[in-house]
Amino acid sequence: AQSVTQPDIHITVSEGASLELRCNYSYGATPYLFWYVQSPGQGLQLLLKYFSGDTLVQGIKGFEAEFKRSQSSFNLRKPSVHWSDAAEYFCAVGAELFTSGTYKYIFGTGTRLKVLA
Amino acid sequence: DVKVTQSSRYLVKRTGEKVFLECVQDMDHENMFWYRQDPGLGLRLIYFSYDVKMKEKGDIPEGYSVSREKKERFSLILESASTNQTSMYLCASSPLRDRGWDQPQHFGDGTRLSIL
Numbered sequence: 001a002q003s004v005t006q007p008d009i010h011i012t013v014s015e016g017a018s019l020e021l022r023c024n025y026s027y028g029a030t031p032y033l034f035w036y037v038q039s040p041g042q043g044l045q046l047l048l049k050y051f052s053g054d055t056l057v058q059g060i061k062g063f064e065a066e067f068k069r070s071q072s073s074f075n076l077r078k079p080s081v082h083w084s085d086a087a088e089y090f091c092a093v094g095a096e097l098f099t100s101g102t103y104k105y106i107f108g109t110g111t112r113l114k115v116l117a
Numbered sequence: 118d119v120k121v122t123q124s125s126r127y128l129v130k131r132t133g134e135k136v137f138l139e140c141v142q143d144m145d146h147e148n149m150f151w152y153r154q155d156p157g158l159g160l161r162l163i164y165f166s167y168d169v170k171m172k173e174k175g176d177i178p179e180g181y182s183v184s185r186e187k188k189e190r191f192s193l194i195l196e197s198a199s200t201n202q203t204s205m206y207l208c209a210s211s212p213l214r215d216r217g218w219d220q221p222q223h224f225g226d227g228t229r230l231s232i233l
Contacts, residue, residue, distance in 0.1 A: 034221055043224030109159035
């Protein structure tokens with residue numbers, strides 16, 4: 001079955017430090033992959049997406065992610081974290097058809113990022 | 118910008134009540150979704166609709182139903198609310214393309230529902 005794993009529930013980094021959030025997926029074909037961010041009390045906002053082509057994708061707010069097929073990973077990175085990046089981050093894969101032929105998204109359980117001043 | 122609006126940010130109801138959560142999107146999207154979000158469990162799909170009057174069960178449909186009478190509006194109904202339905206509920210929409218699931222979802226700000 002398709003699945004998404006975010007192994008880190010919480011991550012704490014100092015402001016200005018680099019960041020990497022891990023995401024591993026299980027899917028038989030080439031997946032469509034997404035990273036979302038959720039600030040407190042808000043809905044989810046799309047950071048970036050991967051469909052095909054260049055395996056390093058750029059997103060908003062200075063984030064990037066790299067698709068590695070051999071490792072079934074889609075890790076999110078940022079070279080220098082800002083205090084405003086404190087939020088919860090979700091990795092998701094667009095996959096799995098319903099019997100009607102339509103689709104759904106599968107989300108990881110999220111990684112909560114804390115940024116120290 | 119796509120706007121997905123959930124009618125309430127916070128809602129408090131009593132056990133056994135029938136509860137309606139409303140969601141409206143303004144971008145003519147075909148697909149609409151209802152999720153619940155709980156700590157440590159991420160987002161779990163309750164129901165999904167890909168057209169007016171069409172719906173699909175998600176992973177946790179028990180105790181819920183949905184209604185989509187108009188394309189822009191998708192309602193989640195708790196038929197008889199129970200305390201274990203206390204949660205954050207998120208609505209999302211996405212457009213229908215040839216392959217559908219390559220389009221990202223757009224989310225509302227959520228409704229935090231407490232059942233007492």
